[in-house]
Structures are given as C-alpha cells and as structure tokens.
Amino acid sequence: MTEIKNKHVQLMQGNEACALGAIKAGASFFGGYPITPSTEIAEYIAREFPKLGRYFMQMEDEIASIGAMIGASMVGHKAFTATSGPGFSLMQELIGYAAVAEIPLVIIDVMRFGPSTGLPTMPQSGDIMQARWGTHGDHSIIALSPSSVQEAYYTTIRAFNLAEQYRTPVVVLLDEKIGHLREGFDISQDLEPEIINRADFVDKAATSAGGGKYLPFANTPSGVPPFVPLGQGERYHFTGLTHNQAGFYTADAEQVATFMHRLCHKIEDHVNEIAEVEQLDCAGADCVIIAYGAVARSAQEAMVELQSQGYKVGLLRLKTIWPFPAEQIREICADKKLVVMPEMNMGQLAVEAKAALIGSGVPFHSITQVNGRLIAPAPIMQAVIEQMAEHSVKQGGGR
Amino acid sequence: MEAVYEKYFRDNLPHIWCPGCGNGIVMSALARALDKLGYPQDDILLVSGIGCSSRMSGYMDLNTVHTAHGRALAFATGAKVCEPRLKTFVVMGDGDAAAIGGNHFIHACRRNIDMTAIVINNSIYGMTGGQFSPLTPTGKRATTAPYGSIDRAFNLVDLAKGAGATYVARGDVFHAAQLTNLLVEASRHKGFAVVEAVATCPISFGRYNNIPEPADMLFWLRDNTVTVQQAAKMSDEELTDKIIIGKHFETEAVEYCEEMARLLADKQADNEKAGDENEV
Ligand SMILES: Cc1ncc(C[n+]2csc(CCOP(=O)(O)OP(=O)(O)O)c2C)c(N)n1
Ligand code: SF4
Ligand SMILES: [Mg+2]
Numbered sequence: 001m002t003e004i005k006n007k008h009v010q011l012m013q014g015n016e017a018c019a020l021g022a023i024k025a026g027a028s029f030f031g032g033y034p035i036t037p038s039t040e041i042a043e044y045i046a047r048e049f050p051k052l053g054r055y056f057m058q059m060e061d062e063i064a065s066i067g068a069m070i071g072a073s074m075v076g077h078k079a080f081t082a083t084s085g086p087g088f089s090l091m092q093e094l095i096g097y098a099a100v101a102e103i104p105l106v107i108i109d110v111m112r113f114g115p116s117t118g119l120p121t122m123p124q125s126g127d128i129m130q131a132r133w134g135t136h137g138d139h140s141i142i143a144l145s146p147s148s149v150q151e152a153y154y155t156t157i158r159a160f161n162l163a164e165q166y167r168t169p170v171v172v173l174l175d176e177k178i179g180h181l182r183e184g185f186d187i188s189q190d191l192e193p194e195i196i197n198r199a200d201f202v203d204k205a206a207t208s209a210g211g212g213k214y215l216p217f218a219n220t221p222s223g224v225p226p227f228v229p230l231g232q233g234e235r236y237h238f239t240g241l242t243h244n245q246a247g248f249y250t251a252d253a254e255q256v257a258t259f260m261h262r263l264c265h266k267i268e269d270h271v272n273e274i275a276e277v278e279q280l281d282c283a284g285a286d287c288v289i290i291a292y293g294a295v296a297r298s299a300q301e302a303m304v305e306l307q308s309q310g311y312k313v314g315l316l317r318l319k320t321i322w323p324f325p326a327e328q329i330r331e332i333c334a335d336k337k338l339v340v341m342p343e344m345n346m347g348q349l350a351v352e353a354k355a356a357l358i359g360s361g362v363p364f365h366s367i368t369q370v371n372g373r374l375i376a377p378a379p380i381m382q383a384v385i386e387q388m389a390e391h392s393v394k395q396g397g398g399r
Numbered sequence: 400m401e402a403v404y405e406k407y408f409r410d411n412l413p414h415i416w417c418p419g420c421g422n423g424i425v426m427s428a429l430a431r432a433l434d435k436l437g438y439p440q441d442d443i444l445l446v447s448g449i450g451c452s453s454r455m456s457g458y459m460d461l462n463t464v465h466t467a468h469g470r471a472l473a474f475a476t477g478a479k480v481c482e483p484r485l486k487t488f489v490v491m492g493d494g495d496a497a498a499i500g501g502n503h504f505i506h507a508c509r510r511n512i513d514m515t516a517i518v519i520n521n522s523i524y525g526m527t528g529g530q531f532s533p534l535t536p537t538g539k540r541a542t543t544a545p546y547g548s549i550d551r552a553f554n555l556v557d558l559a560k561g562a563g564a565t566y567v568a569r570g571d572v573f574h575a576a577q578l579t580n581l582l583v584e585a586s587r588h589k590g591f592a593v594v595e596a597v598a599t600c601p602i603s604f605g606r607y608n609n610i611p612e613p614a615d616m617l618f619w620l621r622d623n624t625v626t627v628q629q630a631a632k633m634s635d636e637e638l639t640d641k642i643i644i645g646k647h648f649e650t651e652a653v654e655y656c657e658e659m660a661r662l663l664a665d666k667q668a669d670n671e672k673a674g675d676e677n678e679v
Contacts, residue, residue: 029481050666055480055659059473060506067466067473067503068480071446074464075482097467230462230478231485233441237457239465240449248411248457 012185014152014178015082018108019044021156022080026195027106028054029072029079031065033087036121037176038110041082062087066094066105073103074238076198076229078160080106085114085127089134095169096135097240099263102217102225104163104198108156108172110179113372122372123176125293128348131171132322138260140267142274143171143322147296149183154193155319161196162274166267167224173321175344177294177374202226215245219258223266267323275325278317279332281307285314286393287338287384290329290353292318295342295375302380313384321349326356334360337393342367342380363391407433407440409460415451419613421598422452424572425519426459428596429488432582436486444485446475448500450492450526452519452598469500472507472516479512483656486586487514493534494524497553501533508562508591512655515585515592516564518555521600529603536640540607556647559593566592567648572599573620574644581646590654597624597642 012020019041022030030049032042042058049056055072059065062083069079083091088109098105113119114126127134131143142162146155152174159170201224214234218225225245228234241249242256250256267274280303282288291299296317306313316332318325333339339362341350350366357364365387369375407430416422433443443461447453449468456463462485466474475489496504496518507516523541524530531541531548534555538547559567566588570578578596585592599605599616610616620642627645630638 029477031477050663051670053663053667055663057476057480059476060502063470064473064476064503064506067470068477070466071464071474071477071479072481073477074474075444075478075485077481079477093467094470230464231441231444231482235441235460235462237463237465239457240467241465 008188009184009186011182012149013040013180013182014149014174015040015110015180016044017149017153017185018082018156018172018174019048021153022106022160023048023052024153024193024195025078025157025160026197027078027080027160029069029077030056030081031059031068031072031079032081032083033059033062033065035084035087037112037179038082038084038108040179041108041110062090063094066091066098066107069105070094070098070101070103073105074230076232078104078106078164080108080160082108082110084110084112084121085130086117088127088130092130092134096137096139098169099135099139099141100240101238102167102227103169104167104227105169106156106159106163106172107169108174110174110176112176119372121176123294123344123374124370124372125173125175125295125344125348127173128321128345131173138264140168140264141171141322142166142168142267142320143173144319145173145175145293145321146178146319147293147317149178149181150185150187151319152178153185153187157193157195161194164196164198165201165224166270167198167227168267173293175294198227202228213246216247217243217245217259219245219262223262223269271323271325271327275320275323275328277325277328277332278319280315280317282314282316282332284312286312286336287340287388288314288316288333288336289380289384290316290318290333290339290341292321292349295344298375298377299342299380302377302384305377306381306384311384311388324352324356326352329353329356330360333357333362336362338363338365338384338387338391340365340367340380340383340387342369342375342383344369344375346370363387404430407459407461409458412458414458415454417602419599419601420451421521421572421600422455422519424575425452425517425578425596425598426455428575428578429517429582430459431579432586435579435583436586438486442484442486444475444478444487445490446471446478446487447490448492448495450495450524451600452492452521452525453490453495455490469495469498470503471495472500472503475514476507476510476512479514480656480659483513483660488586489514489516491516491518492525493518493520493522494532497533497555497558505558505562508559508564508593510655511563511565511591511652513589513591515582515594517582518593518595519598520555520595521598521604523600523604525600525603529607539604542607555593555595556643560648563652564593565590565650565652568593568646569595569597569642569644571597571620571624571642571644573617573624577644584646588649590652597644
C-alpha cells in the first residue's frame with residue numbers, strides 16, 4: 001500500500017503514518033540505521049520506496065546516514081531518516097553542517113529514554129534540547145511534535161514543506177508512545193495537503209541577482225536563498241566553512257556576521273508562521289496546561305476531568321517546539337492564574353515556557369516524570385488542584 | 400597544457416597550501432586526468448573531506464562539496480545514488496579516509512558505487528599541524544609521536560582490496576604523469592576505485608622527520624618507490640619500506656547504482672501490474 005485508499009478508516013501506527021507522510025511529501029531518498037523505536041519507518045520505506053522508484057539505503061551508521069541524506073538533498077532530492085536519541089546524537093555534527101550549508105532535510109527522531117542506552121525503549125521526551133542545541137555554534141532549527149497518529153502524518157508532510165521553504169534541517173520529535181501507538185486513521189474527508197518544493201522559490205530574477213551568476217547563499221529579503229540543486233548547470237560550492245554569498249570561504253568579519261544573523265533570523269523572524277499551537281478552552285480559563293507530544297493527550301484528559309469538577313482549565317498544545325512560540329504563550333497565558341507544564345523529562349521545555357512568562361506574574365509549575373512511563377492524567381490533575389489551592393484559585397470562580 | 404589549468408580551476412586563488420606542498424601536484428594530475436577523460440564540467444561532482452588536501456574542492460571549477468572531516472564518502476554516496484549520471488571524484492586525506500572516515504571508507508569499498516576515491520596520503524595530519532595518522536609509518540615522528548610512532552600503519556591498498564574495492568592503485572607526486580594515468584583508469588573503471596596518492600608535506604611531516612626541503616621529499620619518493628612490476632620480482636626483505644606504485648588490483652563486480660536501478664525497475668513493474676489487477 002503506497003497511497004492511502006481514502007475510503008476507510010484504518011488502524012495505523014504513528015511510525016507508519018510518518019512514513020506515509022514522507023511518501024506523500026515527495027521524499028525520494030532515505031538513509032538510515034536501525035534503532036528502536038523508529039525502525040518501522042525504515043522497514044516501511046524499504047518496502048515501499050522501490051515500488052515508487054525512490055531510493056532507500058541502509059547506511060553503516062547514523063553519521064553516514066545523514067551524510068548521504070545531505071548529498072542526496074544537494075543534488076535535489078527530498079531526503080529523510082528515522083532515528084532515536086543515540087543515533088540523533090551521532091548526527092549532530094552534520095546537522096550543524098546542514099544548517100550552515102542550508103540543506104533541506106527531515107529527521108524523524110522517535111524519542112526514547114536516555115541518556116545512553118537508558119531504558120530501551122521506554123518513552124521520554126528526552127531530545128527537546130538536543131534538537132535545539134545539540135550542535136556547536138549558533139543556528140536556528142525547526143522541530144515539530146505531533147500528538148496523534150493522524151497528526152504524525154500531517155506533521156511529517158509539514159516538516160518536508162518547512163525544510164524546503166526555509167532551506168533547513170527539520171526535526172520531527174515523535175514520542176515513542178505516538179510512534180508505536182495504533183489508532184484510527186481517516187483522512188478521507190480532508191483537503192489535499194499542500195506540497196512545497198524548493199523549486200517553487202527559484203525564479204529567474206533570484207538566480208540572476210549576482211549579475212548573471214547564481215548566488216547559492218544570496219542575502220535575499222526573506223533570508224532564504226533560492227536553491228538550485230548541484231549538478232544542474234550552476235557549478236558552485238558547498239562548504240561548512242563560513243562563506244560568502246557565492247559559497248566560498250570568508251573570514252571577513254562583516255560577511256561572517258551577516259551570514260550568521262541571516263542563518264538565525266531566517267527562522268526566528270518567522271516564528272508566527274512556523275510555530276503552531278492549539279488552544280482548547282484557554283479563553284476564560286484560570287489555569288492553562290501547556291503540553292506537547294504524547295503528554296498532551298494525558299493533559300487533555302486531565303483537563304476534561306477537571307472541568308467536570310468545576311475547574312476552569314484550558315490546554316495549550318505546542319505542535320511546534322522550535323522555534324519556540326514564546327510570544328504566543330505570553331499572549332495566551334499572561335492573564336491566567338496558573339500555568340502548569342507536564343513533561344516526560346526533567347523539565348527541558350519548561351525552562352523556555354517559564355522564561356516566556358517572566359514579568360507576567362503568572363505562577364508557573366513544571367510537572368516532571370522520568371520513570372519510563374507516560375505521564376497519566378491523574379498526576380496532572382493532582383498538580384493542578386494542589387497548585388490552584390496554593391495560589392488560592394477557587395473552583396469555578398475568580399480569585 | 401595551460402588550457403587545462405584555466406578550464407578546471409576557479410579564479411579564487413591564492414590557495415592555502417604551503418610552498419612545496421604535494422597537494423597541488425595531485426590537483427594538477429586530476430585536472431590533466433579530467434582533460435583526458437573529457438567529461439563536461441557540469442557533469443562532474445568533486446566531494447572532499449576536511450584537511451589541507453580536501454581544500455581542493457574549493458579551487459576546482461566543478462560541482463564541488465567540501466564536507467566534514469571523514470564524511471566525504473557518505474555525502475558522495477547519497478549524491479551519486481540519486482544522480483548516477485554525475486562523474487564522481489572524492490578527495491580525502493589519510494586521516495580523513497583511514498581514521499575518522501575509516502568506517503565509511505570500508506563500506507564504500509564494499510558497496511562498489513561507481514566513483515573514484517583519491518586518498519592523498521602525506522602520512523600525517525597536515526591541517527592540524529603534524530599529528531600521526533593511521534598511515535604514518537611506524538617509527539616516524541609527529542607532534543603527537545615525539546619519540547616516533549609506536550602504532551602500526553594500515554596498508555591502504557590491502558585495506559581497500561580486502562574491503563571490496565574493485566580498482567585499487569597507488570601513485571605518488573614524484574611520478575605525476577603516472578598518477579594522472581592512474582586517475583584516468585580509475586575513473587573509467589566501473590565501480591568503486593581507490594587511488595592512494597602518496598604526497599609530500601614538508602611542513603608537518605618532513606620537518607619532524609629530517610626531510611624539511613620539498614625537493615628532498617620528492618627525491619625521497621623517487622628513491623623509495625618501486626613499480627608493481629618491479630616489486631613482483633623483489634623479495635619481502637627488499638621491499639621493506641618501499642612504496643609500491645601502479646595499478647594493484649582490478650576486478651569486475653556488480654555496481655551498486657546499476658543494482659539499485661534494477662531493483663527499482665522490477666518493483667515498479669510489479670507495482671504497476673498489481674495496480675492493473677486491482678482495477679479489474
Ligand atoms: C570531527 C573533527 N575532528 C577533528 C577535526 C580536526 N582536523 C581537521 S583536519 C584533521 C586531520 C587532517 O589530516 P588528513 O586527513 O590526513 O588531511 P591533510 O591535512 O593531511 O591533508 C583534523 C584532525 C575536525 N575538523 N573535525
Ligand atoms: S601542512 Fe603539509 S599538507 Fe598542509 S598545506 Fe602545508 S605542506 Fe601541504
Ligand atoms: Mg594527511
């Protein structure tokens with residue numbers, strides 16, 4: 001099955017949905033190395049890609065995997081991989097390379113418990129900060145986190161679209177619980193998803209900006225230079241060295257600074273277009289639960305239960321982790337009486353959320369759990385009730 | 400002769416190489432080889448790693464990629480598999496190919512993808528100032544082997560052959576014409592071809608090993624190289640410390656991109672058949 005038969009509701013696994021999403025997005029190269037809990041993606045692609053005339057390669061390690069992906073993307077292919085924490089760590093040097101050389105890539109990181117081999121392969125949202133700061137030096141990155149199987153499909157398509165549009169590696173941070181979850185999948189009533197290709201941004205004017213010569217790293221107004229694949233007549237150069245607009249090494253302080261700022265700003269200046277959040281009953285709520293990934297499902301259950309007990313609770317679900325939607329969080333939460341944030345880690349993203357609320361005076365409570373189990377609704381409810389009491393927010397009423 | 404230089408080199412000189420460095424000789428051998436091969440420049444992909452030698456990609460007017468230390472073959476693999484029409488050359492240093500990139504090197508040999516891997520072996524980490532590499536001969540001095548290296552060295556020719564490369568040769572920068580011919584032959588070979596180019600690094604190797612003069616290093620190469628044909632008539636004892644140059648090995652084996660094309664054609668045909676049946 002390569003195309004979804006849009007007729008029936010199917011039972012599907014999150015990892016399979018990612019693979020299907022990649023196929024739909026037009027991915028044509030997969031380079032990977034097996035690691036639980038991501039391997040179903042490689043297996044699915046190994047089976048389906050040949051039938052579609054697309055390339056699947058099992059590489060000798062994760063460094064080779066991302067190296068091959070970068071090579072494939074340079075010559076114009078949409079490349080992706082699926083891995084988990086240990087493999088994601090091995091990829092970091094070349095994720096930095098892809099950021100600097102502005103190579104579109106998609107990495108599906110099905111997160112497992114760490115550090116090291118950890119508790120294989122129990123869930124932990126352990127790679128939140130690794131996705132942001134795993135490489136050396138400064139660059140921005142995009143990371144998305146779906147909360148359901150169907151969303152894993154659309155998130156993967158979006159990851160490819162964003163990679164093409166912003167010329168950047170994009171990470172799908174998939175909780176193991178979503179990767180291995182099987183649930184109903186029905187997109188029969190949905191609109192066809194938009195598919196973005198790097199070629200959409202290449203027009204003649206852009207390529208001739210350099211006086212008839214293609215500038216692969218042009219300082220365009222959007223911050224994203226048009227990408228003409230290597231080997232299609234524009235002979236140019238890729239390097240991990242800081243480079244000028246033509247792509248050649250420069251140590252000129254001004255050019256280096258311009259380049260570095262463009263690299264960060266091409267993403268950070270577009271947070272509102274890139275970062276998606278979902279609000280459930282946040283308006284009028286006393287307490288907002290901020291959650292992402294699998295934990296958002298428990299958080300939603302906790303919210304519903306708390307509401308039935310008379311608490312005014314809303315859920316702010318982060319579908320995008322990086323760039324971090326600080327402004328949106330501030331707008332939604334600044335007038336609340338309490339914000340709680342459950343995470344399957346020691347509070348990696350709470351650091352950012354808390355920082356977003358500095359000066360608002362809203363009490364912020366981070367709920368952490370690192371025992372290899374998904375956070376259940378109960379501890380979230382308990383924390384909300386306790387914190388509401390502590391900050392004397394009455395049930396069903398104002399302060 | 401001059402036409403060769405103008406055509407294949409970009410106008411962004413000066414290069415970073417020290418006076419007397421052997422890297423330039425390898426680059427000119429490659430330019431001459433490309434001229435003999437006659438591929439359109441637009442169809443040539445040159446991928447390099449990180450090191451003095453790997454800076455070559457920035458100087459040549461081809462489709463060029465300067466990658467990360469040790470990873471050139473991984474990049475080249477993805478690019479070549481997706482675009483088999485690209486005539487692919489990969490330039491690496493000895494540390495690049497045999498130490499940090501050793502895993503990619505043996506697996507590239509095993510896969511037998513049609514490309515030419517040029518390992519510029521100057522027996523040292525040149526770029527970082529002279530630390531020993533897996534190809535530094537035992538006993539030679541380096542900044543991290545001040546008393547002489549106690550490590551054993553790889554024989555890259557044996558390593559490549561053992562790992563499955565289907566063409567293996569060794570040239571050197573004294574015999575530049577032969578090196579050119581080996582590169583031509585390697586590129587014409589269908590499959591993964593390895594050319595070890597023994598090179599001189601007077602600054603980071605010669606200086607620590609009593610041959611600081613570039614010309615003396617070249618003469619040293621002249622005096623210590625023997626051809627494959629000569630070596631066949633020499634005893635192991637006579638061959639101690641000799642560098643054996645020429646084509647060492649060539650064989651035919653299934654080439655990866657062709658095998659991939661076959662698989663894709665088969666499965667697409669199956670898929671279409673299955674599709675037709677479903678429609679009935
Ligand atoms: C991951 C990583 N480790 C270490 C280095 C530092 N480094 C740069 S070049 C090099 C060695 C170069 O030696 P070789 O590959 O033989 O190339 P040469 O400079 O001799 O041509 C090293 C260790 C690096 N750039 N990246
Ligand atoms: S250090 Fe050695 S290899 Fe590097 S440029 Fe100088 S002479 Fe050449
Ligand atoms: Mg070297």
